[in-house]
Amino acid sequence: MIGKVLVANRGEIALRIIRACRELGVRSVAVYSTADRDSLHHELADESVCIGPPPAASSYLNVPAIISAAELTGADAIHPGYGFLAENARFAEICERVGLRFVGPASGTIARMGDKAEARKAASEAGVPVTPGSEGPCGSVDEVKRVGAEVGYPLVIKASAGGGGKGMRVAEAEAEAEAAYLGASREAAANFGDGSVYVEKYLERLRHVEVQVLADSYGQMVTFPERDCSIQRRYQKLIEESPAPCLPEGVREGLMAASEDLIGSLGYEGAGTVEFVYADGEFYFIEMNTRLQVEHPVTEMISGADIVAEQLKVVSGERLEIPDDALSPDGHAIEFRINAEDPGRNFLPQAGLVEVYNPPGGPGVRVDSHLYAGYRVPPHYDSLLAKLIVHARDREASIRRGLRALDEFAISGMDTTLPLHLAVLEDDEFRRGGVTTRFLSDRELESEGGLLRLVQHFG
Amino acid sequence: MPEIDENRSLPLREVEQLVELVRESGVGEIRVRRGETEISVKARPEVQATPGKDQVPTGTQGVPEVIEPDLSPEMDGLHAVRSPVVGTFYRAPAPGEDAYVEVGDTVSAGQTLCIVEAMKLMNEIVADVSGEVIEVLAENAGGVEYDQPLFYLRPDEQ
Numbered sequence: 001m002i003g004k005v006l007v008a009n010r011g012e013i014a015l016r017i018i019r020a021c022r023e024l025g026v027r028s029v030a031v032y033s034t035a036d037r038d039s040l041h042h043e044l045a046d047e048s049v050c051i052g053p054p055p056a057a058s059s060y061l062n063v064p065a066i067i068s069a070a071e072l073t074g075a076d077a078i079h080p081g082y083g084f085l086a087e088n089a090r091f092a093e094i095c096e097r098v099g100l101r102f103v104g105p106a107s108g109t110i111a112r113m114g115d116k117a118e119a120r121k122a123a124s125e126a127g128v129p130v131t132p133g134s135e136g137p138c139g140s141v142d143e144v145k146r147v148g149a150e151v152g153y154p155l156v157i158k159a160s161a162g163g164g165g166k167g168m169r170v171a172e173a174e175a176e177a178e179a180a181y182l183g184a185s186r187e188a189a190a191n192f193g194d195g196s197v198y199v200e201k202y203l204e205r206l207r208h209v210e211v212q213v214l215a216d217s218y219g220q221m222v223t224f225p226e227r228d229c230s231i232q233r234r235y236q237k238l239i240e241e242s243p244a245p246c247l248p249e250g251v252r253e254g255l256m257a258a259s260e261d262l263i264g265s266l267g268y269e270g271a272g273t274v275e276f277v278y279a280d281g282e283f284y285f286i287e288m289n290t291r292l293q294v295e296h297p298v299t300e301m302i303s304g305a306d307i308v309a310e311q312l313k314v315v316s317g318e319r320l321e322i323p324d325d326a327l328s329p330d331g332h333a334i335e336f337r338i339n340a341e342d343p344g345r346n347f348l349p350q351a352g353l354v355e356v357y358n359p360p361g362g363p364g365v366r367v368d369s370h371l372y373a374g375y376r377v378p379p380h381y382d383s384l385l386a387k388l389i390v391h392a393r394d395r396e397a398s399i400r401r402g403l404r405a406l407d408e409f410a411i412s413g414m415d416t417t418l419p420l421h422l423a424v425l426e427d428d429e430f431r432r433g434g435v436t437t438r439f440l441s442d443r444e445l446e447s448e449g450g451l452l453r454l455v456q457h458f459g
Numbered sequence: 460m461p462e463i464d465e466n467r468s469l470p471l472r473e474v475e476q477l478v479e480l481v482r483e484s485g486v487g488e489i490r491v492r493r494g495e496t497e498i499s500v501k502a503r504p505e506v507q508a509t510p511g512k513d514q515v516p517t518g519t520q521g522v523p524e525v526i527e528p529d530l531s532p533e534m535d536g537l538h539a540v541r542s543p544v545v546g547t548f549y550r551a552p553a554p555g556e557d558a559y560v561e562v563g564d565t566v567s568a569g570q571t572l573c574i575v576e577a578m579k580l581m582n583e584i585v586a587d588v589s590g591e592v593i594e595v596l597a598e599n600a601g602g603v604e605y606d607q608p609l610f611y612l613r614p615d616e617q
Contacts, residue, residue, distance in 0.1 A: 034606055050604040051545050065605065068545040068577040072602035 001026060002076040002101065002316045007045065008066050009081030012368045012387060013292070014041035017079045020308035029073045031066055033059035035378040040370045047073055054380045060084045063091055070100055077101035077315050083382065086291040087114055103315045105270050105290050112266070113288045117160040117198040123285040126265035128258045131277065131284040133200035141178045147199045148174055154202040157181055159188030159195075163287075165235040166191045170202050205436045206279040208232065209244050211259040212299045214310050215268045216320045223256040223263075224299045225329045230437050231424060233347065238417065238440070239424060240295035241334040242302050245395055245433030248281060255283060262288065271296070271311050294337065294387065297368060301333035301391040332395045334402050338369075338386040340377055342415035343445055343452060350414035351379035360408035364391040364401050377414065385416060395433065399425055419452040420445070427454050538588050539596075539608040546577035548597040548609065558599075560610075564592045572610055575603060590614040 004027040007017045014030060018041060021028040030045030035054035042048045049069040052059035059065070061084055070078055078100050080086040086104070089111035095102040104110065113119045117137045124130050132151040137160055138144050148155050148171070157180050159167025167188030169180035181197065189195035212224040228244035229237045243252065259274040262285070272290050276283045296307045303326035310320055341347040354375045359367040369386030371377075377385065390405055392398035406422050423445065424430050430439065443454040542548070550558040550573050559571050566572065567589045575582045590612040597609050 049545060049602075050606055052605045059605075064578045064580070065545045068547075069604075072545065072547070 001318065002312070003027060004029060004073070004075045004077075005103070005312065006031065006066070006070045006073065006075035006078045006100075007041065007081065008060065008078050008085055009083070010036055010039060010041055010060060010370075010381065011384060012370045013081040013294075015044060015370050016368055017081060017308055018045050020306065020312060023306075024309055024312060026312060029069065029075050031060075031069050033380075035380050038375065040372065040375075049073060054378065056084065056381065060381075063094060067094060067098060067100070071098075075100065077103055077312075079103040079311070080291065082291055082294055087289070089114060101315050103270065103311050105266075105268055105272065109266055109268060110290045113290050115160050116158060116162060116287055117196065119287055120198065120285070122266065123262055123288075126261045128262050128285045129283065131200040131203065131286070134198045136198065137196040138181070138199050139196075141181050144171075144177050144181045144199050145174055148177055151201045154204070155180070156200050156202040157184040157197050158200065159184060159192055159197055161192035161194040161196070162188055167197065203277055203279045203284075205438065206277040207244070207434065208237075208275065208437055209247075209255065209278045209283065210273050210275040211255050212293075212296065212307065213259050213263050213268070213272050213274060214305075214307065214314070214320055214322065215263055215270065215272075216314045217269055217317060218319055220320050221260050221263055221268075222320060222322045222327070223259045224303055224305070224327065226252055226255050227295060227298050229295060230435055231430075231439055232437050233440050237295065238337050238339075239334065239421065240298050241332065241395070241398075242298045243329045243332065244278075247278075247434075251278070251281075251283065258283075258285070270314050271307055294384070295335050297366060297387060297389045298333045298335045301366065301389055302329040302331060303327070304330065331391055331393050332398045333389060333391040334398050336388045336402065336406065336421045337384060337417065338388060338409070338411070338421075339383040339417045340385050340414050341383050341417055343417055343420040344415065344447060347417075348415075349379075349383050350416070351377045353377075353413050354411060355413035356410050358408070358410040359386065360388065360405035362405070364398070365389075365405050366391070371411070385411065388421075399431060423452040423454045429456075536613065537593055537611040538590065538614050540572060540584065540586060540610040540612060542575050542584065542597075542603045542605060542607045542609055544575055544577045544582055545605050546575040546582065546603060548599065548601055548603045549574040549576060550595070550599045560592050560595075562592050562595060566590065566592060566612065573597075575609075584609065586610075586612060588612060588614045 005021050006029040007014045008031060018028045028045040030041045030048040031051045032039060032042040032048060033052055033054050036042060051065040051069055052062050078095055085091040087110055089107045092102045092107035092110050096107060120130050121136050134147045153173050155171045157169045167184050169184040171177045171180035184197050185195045188197055207230045209226045209228050211226055214222045225243045227240050227242040229240040231239035262274055271292050272288060273293050274288050275286045277286055300307055305322050305326050340350040342350060354371055354373060357371050357373045366389040367386055371385055388405055390398050390401040392401045403425050406418055409418055429435055443456050446453045446455050559573055560566055566586045568586055570586050571583045572586055573584050575584055593611040593613050595610055597603050
């Protein structure tokens with residue numbers, strides 16, 4: 001096992017990694033910005049180094065400062081967490097070049113999967129179903145129209161370098177193809193410095209399902225039962241659960257086999273997630289995230305695996321240690337992202353002093369959070385305050401447990417997404433299971449006696 | 460959203476009063492503690508930063524080392540020159556050469572005080588005020604963090 005890991009992140013995920021290190025007897029180094037002097041990751045790590053001022057570009061994205069901190073503290077490896085430098089192929093390459101192990105796949109794999117058109121091609125070549133559309137990038141309006149004639153409208157034009165809904169346009173019919181192509185390309189160039197786009201058939205009613213994967217350098221590959229992440233707002237996941245409810249028989253096996261085919265063809269090492277859309281009984285590859293994900297605890301709860309510990313074993317050149325029974329789901333788990341956003345005011349980000357913090361407890365409840373009473377949420381970073389994960393015998397029991405735990409969860413000093421989660425769990429369609437990614441945009445939030453309620457709008 | 464945390468910022472007015480009290484009473488030192496905040500005001504010439512607090516953690520102890528900027532000497536009119544980068548602190552331009560500055564030297568604004576090396580880049584750190592070098596706070600060839608005080612200068616009277 002490696003001796004010392006520098007954690008190039010902050011918040012709950014930095015704590016998650018430090019905790020895994022401590023259990024494995026690996027020393028941890030936290031890096032922090034001056035805005036995070038009072039943060040738990042800085043307190044709980046064995047060592048810590050201040051790397052810069054509050055803006056992420058000068059601290060958590062500051063490659064020279066992070067590499068210098070690793071060299072000064074004698075770290076063997078860097079764990080990037082998620083966000084920040086986690087999918088930055090150049091950063092991974094710099095780590096490789098200066099002799100630091102990067103906790104993740106090789107930089108070439110990150111680069112290949114980071115280019116969405118290229119990832120689609122790789123999946124297709126590995127025999128993984130992709131949404132009907134263009135082979136690779138589309139260089140002209142004529143090409144877009146040719147794909148449209150072949151697969152039918154509506155079409156969606158997406159940025160190759162994109163993500164998070166940026167550089168994306170829908171063309172309902174051929175007449176809209178030109179404007180959509182030019183708009184997506186312009187937005188892609190402005191946001192990502194790369195205007196190349198590709199085209200897919202636009203699936204309106206779909207579910208987002210994904211497969212957690214792990215692979216070591218001995219060729220051992222593990223694919224876990226799928227997670228369903230269809231409860232989203234503006235392409236940001238809010239609730240994730242595993243296994244996905246109401247999937248026909250055979251779909252799970254199909255998803256797991258397709259994911260294994262893809263990572264096998266890539267020679268993948270470490271943890272990753274293969275993302276799919278699922279519509280009308282079929283699934284299609286959309287992209288691969290070459291990193292640890294926010295929602296990894298959902299899989300940990302139903303499998304008993306410690307995904308972060310496995311990552312550290314892989315980067316140490318050791319073998320994965322996943323028991324065989326981890327591959328069929330043990331019960332059902334749901335994760336709720338508690339964000340510092342006010343659902344009553346269009347999810348306005350909140351910052352400030354946490355006055356009261358009382359996380360829920362009891363059976364089947366896990367909370368991953370960097371909060372404590374008296375902590376001040378800085379305005380510089382993302383709004384994730386805590387992840388509440390509940391685990392129970394089946395979906396119905398985990399929904400009841402979720403309602404109980406959400407109700408117990410007390411955070412005062414700022415508005416959070418806690419009441420929204422309660423409203424989702426009270427929704428009949430959600431309780432039946434199998435909702436699409438349109439679930440939240442199809443509904444209005446109404447305030448009722450201090451509680452929030454979701455009301456579906458029709459037509 | 461203000462960046463300064465009221466809980467952590469020093470109660471400047473009270474520090475001023477303490478400085479006044481030390482001066483008038485002629486005692487060597489006054490310490491005041493309230494909650495987590497402890498203020499210690501010492502009469503000159505014992506103005507010194509606590510040794511050992513100014514290095515990047517070396518990792519020999521099992522406890523996290525919290526590096527807090529030691530503000531008290533600055534209350535006494537001293538100016539801290541802080542590291543703008545994470546790196547290795549060098550007092551001289553090259554091994555075997557004289558240090559850029561020594562305690563007691565008078566430096567002018569813009570004058571190089573030291574080098575902080577980060578990823579093979581030599582960053583010359585310059586004095587941002589003119590004045591006298593009172594103390595060198597970091598160890599030669601040791602690691603320094605972002606924002607870590609490197610020197611105390613006593614600025615010239617305007």
